[in-house]
Amino acid sequence: MGMGLLIGPVATESQEAKFPSKPVEIVVPFAPGGSMDIVSRILAEYLPQELKVPVVIRNQAGAGGMTGTTAYLRAKPDGYSIVAGNAASLISTVQLTRNPPYDPRKDFLPLGYIADTPFVMTVPKASPFNSFDEFVQFARSNPGKLKGGFSMVGTEAHFGFLSIIRDAKIDVKQVPFTGSAQTTSALLGGHVDWVMKTVPSSMPQIRSGDAKPLLLTHPTRELPDVPTGADKGLPNFNINLWAGLFVLPKTPKPVYDILVSAIEATVKKPEVSKKLESIGLTVEYKNPSGCSALVEEQWRTIAVMIKEMGLKVN
């Protein structure tokens, strides 16, 4: 973001000095009702206090977020259209595609990293394992015996699941499920021995005692006593479910700066963090460079997983 970058666009954009002068749109590449959608809707409710214009949500779901994100590439780079992104839509889906339509490290400019929630590994109430160590010990001495489940192939949950297998050097049966509900149901019915899900979707069963949490991707205040991947020496078990906002790199610098500061101010509002926390997300604001660094890091982690765990690229 040197001075050279600054001077060029400013001159041509002087007529747009009063950005924004019309409603701003957030493209959500996931279906209404998912966590990404709810995060975006909470922001859309409070961003107008900063931007002084309405903020509308447009859902365009499909292909793990790739449909909406690809369509967004054709948006006008004027800052009136923003895209929501996460590790699935920007990283894992892209790496699992042979000729991906975009590269998140080049084709998108982060506005900010908003919030995240860890993934948690749980076992059913009746499970003999009360700690991650007990689980690993058993799995190592009984290769191929335990059945693990996760929701949706190619998503963050799947990569979390694979990183446990890889980093803990265990051999288990891998049962993919087609949704969080099916995964939870299989866990509670004892059809699988352990599952990987997000903290918010696991909390109802953890609170009621029907499931026991063994390991988290990152610490969370809701489960203070549960160890994390880093604690147990699993370097790749660290990808959370997160939400960030992005624009096209050609967006004029002044417009970009207005959006970045509006988002930062909005995310730091106590009402916003309270709402995000109520759906189980933790506000973890990162500025654009922090967000870029995270995308880079997760890009490398997922590349390693795909290569070493034998995932097929379409």
Added chain:
Amino acid sequence: MGSWEAFLGGLTIALQPENLFYCFTGVLAGTLVGVLPGIGPTATVALLLPTTFSLNPISAVIMLAGINYGAAYGGSTTSILANVPGEASCVVTCLDGYQMARKGRAGPALGIAAFGSFIAGTLSIVGVMFLAPTLAKVGVAFGPPEYFSLMLTSLMIVTYLVRGSMVRALIMVGLGLVLGTLGNDPLTGRERFSYGVLVLRDGIGVIPLVIGMFGVAEILGSVGASIKPEVFQKRIRGYLPNLQDWKDSGGPIVRGSLLGFLLGIFPGMSPMIPTFLSYGIEKRLSRHPERFGTGVIEGVAAAESCNNSASTAGFVPLFSLGIPSNAFNAVLLGALMIYGLQPGPLLIKSNPDFFWGVLSSMYVGNVMLIILNLPLIPLWVWVLRIPYTLLSILILVFCFLGAYSINNSTAEVIMTFAFGIVGLLLRKFGFETPPLILAFVLGPLVETAFRQSLIMSGGSFSIFMTQPISAVFILAAFGVIITAFIKKKPFAKGIESED
């Protein structure tokens, strides 16, 4: 008895003027959303969610729930009037409902749809209140092998749906299964038959398929053909079901409600599946199965009560285990958390006002829906008096608007149109679409559960027989095939009887 008192307590909450207002708003919005094809309750709830943040959680959830069951009511309207399923789960209602409308019996069809939904709604609310924790345990007892066998049995029931040639119906089943494999492999994520087209990655959407094959195909079929508008306008025989209609519909309503409720508690179960099954079962039990599909009221009664109770049954896993069994419940789960409520077994204990208030409001809402819907029947029937040339254009516009609204993209519109043409061709050559649609919905579930089971067993097929629940359903599947052949003869003679 404790539950009964709690219910009365909940009723006083539901009857507070404020909550009555939100309940009414919800069911009214739901009815409208249900009537419009493509726009589903899930998207509506997600859109309205932020506006409810400032409400008291009980009022908010009363309204959101109202949208859901209101949509299940409203979806039947366009199915009956225009052969356009307002919601995917109302596709079965088209089969006989639309034929009834063409015979001048749109009124009784709409009436029985409303009453059937009311009765089913009532029964399933009672079910959620008193049986939720027990049933939820039954639900989780079904793992992949059990699920596979249950779905396989359901697929066999396709044979009950067949009207004409069994061979042609099985060809349709095959086509439905093939269409169901399009898109990402659910277990490995590999793309299948998507030819690099991004929109095909998630496979074909059920809404473009049903709107296309029913609504659009119907309109395209009328182009050039001499569809006589008189069939609609002549002899409008009454606006409400008569005594004979009630006699015919009683059993189907009760059986449809029970089946919908029992299958509705399974996560990931589309309400379409129990609805097709209840229709198939009614046809099998009927004294005149050959008349199914020509406008018999039992077909409408079974389908409408079944899809209503299936949509209510989704609350069982949500409230008792915190498992959202469908997309609507997933949105509701998010909403509950925003309001500071934690779904799951603790909800009923820690927030009894909420649990009982919402359930009682659903009962109140069902009463409202029937009051709201019955006076509308003459209005809907009057819509059929619009010249068909004009009406068909309107229907087509709503079909494409609905298809566009699914994902804000033209891809769904193109698909809807393409399926309209395919549906028209199939119809011209005497192929029936219902077996195709049921196979399309069931295929991915059967495949996923089958492969999950084999991963669990390490490749051994014995898992389907060593699990007792699964074994029972496998035997049932064989039973269905065998009875389908045994039934052949009496069918022709027009004799009926159980086995």
